[in-house]
Amino acid sequence: MSDLLFPLSTLAATAPDIPAARLSALPPATRLVFRGREAAIGPAGIAFGAELPRQACRFKRSGDRLAAWLGPDEWLLLAEDADPAALIAEIEPAVFGLPHALADVSSRSLGIALEGPRAAYVLNQGCPLDLSETAFPVGMVTRTVFAKAEIVLLREAPERFRLDVWRSFAPYVWGLLEEARRELA
Amino acid sequence: MLIITCPWCGERPEIEFVYGGEAHIARPTDPSALSDQEWADFLYNRTNPKGTHAERWRHTHGCGRFFNAVRDTVSDFFVATYKPGEPRPDLSQDDAK
Numbered sequence: 001m002s003d004l005l006f007p008l009s010t011l012a013a014t015a016p017d018i019p020a021a022r023l024s025a026l027p028p029a030t031r032l033v034f035r036g037r038e039a040a041i042g043p044a045g046i047a048f049g050a051e052l053p054r055q056a057c058r059f060k061r062s063g064d065r066l067a068a069w070l071g072p073d074e075w076l077l078l079a080e081d082a083d084p085a086a087l088i089a090e091i092e093p094a095v096f097g098l099p100h101a102l103a104d105v106s107s108r109s110l111g112i113a114l115e116g117p118r119a120a121y122v123l124n125q126g127c128p129l130d131l132s133e134t135a136f137p138v139g140m141v142t143r144t145v146f147a148k149a150e151i152v153l154l155r156e157a158p159e160r161f162r163l164d165v166w167r168s169f170a171p172y173v174w175g176l177l178e179e180a181r182r183e184l185a
Numbered sequence: 186m187l188i189i190t191c192p193w194c195g196e197r198p199e200i201e202f203v204y205g206g207e208a209h210i211a212r213p214t215d216p217s218a219l220s221d222q223e224w225a226d227f228l229y230n231r232t233n234p235k236g237t238h239a240e241r242w243r244h245t246h247g248c249g250r251f252f253n254a255v256r257d258t259v260s261d262f263f264v265a266t267y268k269p270g271e272p273r274p275d276l277s278q279d280d281a282k
């Protein structure tokens with residue numbers, strides 16, 4: 001794919017393989033932002049295929065569907081293999097008449113995966129959060145900052161993180177992650 | 186780095202937050218009934234205390250929500266944080282500085 005459509009393709013193709021902290025660009029995915037009041041939250045999760053977690057900063061996964069808590073009335077819905085319009089058409093009838101907002105933000109951000117025994121160490125070069133497994137366990141998600149960029153950070157496994165980065169910031173975040181892990185080569 | 190406790194997300198670094206001015210300032214229900222001085226007080230004049238101050242913060246790079254905090258303006262110590270709509274906590278007995 002061209003760099004215009006996928007700004008990380010050249011960077012990802014030339015990235016060195018560093019097993020301590022592997023960096024990879026994730027394939028395009030459908031992303032929706034759901035915001036809604038109490039009555040709409042449950043039905044939206046059922047229609048989406050993954051329950052919308054009520055606990056702060058947690059995500060729930062079911063198959064290829066992932067629902068991530070971003071705020072008390074705000075969730076990021078990720079689906080790797082779905083058409084945005086079709087997914088919206090599946091969810092909207094379930095919350096018809098209930099106060100809510102459902103927006104397609106698929107093109108807004110790109111996914112980056114960072115995996116390996118030193119993944120947390122590399123992330124901490126730009127992100128000030130405590131990434132120990134007690135403070136940031138598997139299944140946790142949050143919006144936060146990496147250097148000067150806002151990111152959504154998910155811990156999918158003890159040594160695997162997923163970053164959702166705004167498209168125009170993606171090469172910047174990638175470059176800093178690359179620089180941070182170079183010492184581990 | 187200064188740690189601020191978001192009422193939803195817990196302890197987070199200061200750089201995720203944005204300051205939002207003094208808290209608990211209600212918009213007058215009938216602005217046209219106010220004198221110019223009263224309206225100016227609502228718009229511009231703040232208590233600016235030396236000591237504990239109730240103020241609004243927003244967890245911009247987190248859950249995105251506004252909340253209130255009581256902070257000591259001398260030491261920059263956050264005495265308490267609480268959700269919007271909740272009353273200012275009574276800290277008169279609290280020696281925390």
Ligand SMILES: [Zn+2]
Nearest residue numbers: 191194244248
């Ligand atoms: Zn928060």
